Amino acid sequence: MKEHIKTLSLIVIALSVFTIALIDLLKLAIPKSQEFPSNFIENKNSPGPAQNMMDQNPATNQRLSDSSLTTIDFAEEVFNFGDIYEGDKVTHEFKFKNTGKNPLIIKSAKASCGCTIPSYPKEPIMTGKEAIIKVLFNSTGKGGQQHKSVHITANTIPNYVSIEIKANVLNKKK
Numbered sequence: 001m002k003e004h005i006k007t008l009s010l011i012v013i014a015l016s017v018f019t020i021a022l023i024d025l026l027k028l029a030i031p032k033s034q035e036f037p038s039n040f041i042e043n044k045n046s047p048g049p050a051q052n053m054m055d056q057n058p059a060t061n062q063r064l065s066d067s068s069l070t071t072i073d074f075a076e077e078v079f080n081f082g083d084i085y086e087g088d089k090v091t092h093e094f095k096f097k098n099t100g101k102n103p104l105i106i107k108s109a110k111a112s113c114g115c116t117i118p119s120y121p122k123e124p125i126m127t128g129k130e131a132i133i134k135v136l137f138n139s140t141g142k143g144g145q146q147h148k149s150v151h152i153t154a155n156t157i158p159n160y161v162s163i164e165i166k167a168n169v170l171n172k173k174k
Contacts, residue, residue, distance in 0.1 A: 070100025070127070072156045074163060081137070081167040088139050093132040094163050098125045106154045109133055115140070116148040116165065135165055142169045 075095040084090055098104040103124035111118055117136040125131045135150055146167045153160055 068102060069155055069157050069159075070098055070102040070104050072104060072152075072154065072161060073097050073099045074161075077162070078164045078166065079135075081165065083168045083170055084139055085170050086139050086141070086143060086172045088169075089136060090139070090167070091134055091136045092165060093134050095130055095132050097130045098127055100156070101127060102155070103127065104154060104156065106133075106152060108151075108153045110151050110153075111135075112149040112151070115142060116150065118150045120152070133163065135163070137165055137167060139167065139169045143171070144169060 073096060075097075077094075079092045079094070081090050081092070103126055105124050106120050106122075109118040109120040115138045117138075118133055119136075120133045121131045133150065133152070137146070137148060139146070146169055147164065148166075149162050149164050151160065151162050
């Protein structure tokens, strides 16, 4: 049985390496633009010029315009739980504020892993108001350093931001 697991692990690793190499080759084949469009907004959470040029805002399925966009400001974008034990379920609330001129509408908050579950307000957040995105991390079956992201899509500039959680998962308590 252990041999099957080893074989399966090696296959997964080989496929991962192949996929990474293929992605790197594709990046070389795609020419890079020397100029950014005038509507490109540089932000560390910005997914890049291609997404900022989209005609549709995924949060509202409407054309992007200054009359429907707003901005979001998180009190913190990364939270570290520190040491926790395997099997612990921990939560953190990320506070944010609508710092723009229009109501903030969050379309989705998607985690990078099934062990991480975000919950977010479904109603619009008015200008100047604060709200929270609650993130639950289930460490069952996890071990060592963990780093999970939650990707938030909204009617913001940029229309995609990420928040992150970290933890060091220790062996189960005895």
